[in-house]
Amino acid sequence: MGLYADEDVTLPNSVLGKAQLLLAAFESGAVRLRLSELSRRSGVPKASAYRLAQELVQWGLLDRQEETYQLGMRLFQLGQRVPASAVLRSVARPLLTDLFTRTRATIHLAVLDGTHVLFLEKIAGGANVHTHSQLGGRLPASCTATGKVLLALCPDGHRHIGRLAAGVGLPTLTDRSVKSAGALNRQLIAVQRRRFAHEVGEVRTGYASLAVPVVHPDGGVHAAVSATGPVSEVSVERLLPMLRTTAAGIARGLTGDPEPRVR
Structure with missing residues (x-):
């Protein structure tokens, strides 16, 4: 079709x-x-x-x-007038800009859109543009760090995984993209336990991404925040604390909660 x-x-x-x-x-x-x-x-x-x-x-x-x-x-x-995305972007952008300043990685804010992730925000320097993503664009959720976080932690993630598995096979962007529903499910179990996703070379060869959820106080997931860069520069130990702090700040901004909540 x-x-x-x-x-x-x-x-x-x-x-x-x-x-x-x-x-x-x-x-x-x-x-x-x-x-x-x-x-x-x-x-x-x-x-x-x-x-x-x-x-x-x-x-x-x-x-x-x-x-x-x-x-x-x-x-x-x-698109700028859609209430949910407009509020999320307005709250998130200053925090994402600060995260970019500290990490110099390409920063994304994404939500789940069926079997894809939709990028609501992208902040990148002139020498650090991740060409496979763009503001308002979509990528297969199974390949991306943001997508893995959202599939693992959203209540209807299993339904989207079923839709992915029902087709002719998972969409792939590189040779390293996950290729089977079974392998994806194993990855998502680990993501659910760790509360972050780390993909290496699944979207673009030589690049990696690290993503964490933006979690509501009731446990629901608003979105995912990620940092992307060359594999050698995406260190879980260095970037994970900063990503979690940023995600917690976005969650507080959306709820008006003054107390940090890092999940």
């Missing part, structure tokens, strides 16, 4: 549903897509994709640059 074949989504009959699939075609990290690729990724026939893309351009939801399409500024403006 297209991009969503692994998530059990059938091609909708409504115009609105097809338009949503066109916009979702960019979720894998593509910045610009030709019409043929937009059609292939979304599963929408090329003629329908062309007509809908023209309307989305008129609404500002897509921009057309010569022979390619990209997401429009109107989407960004609307």
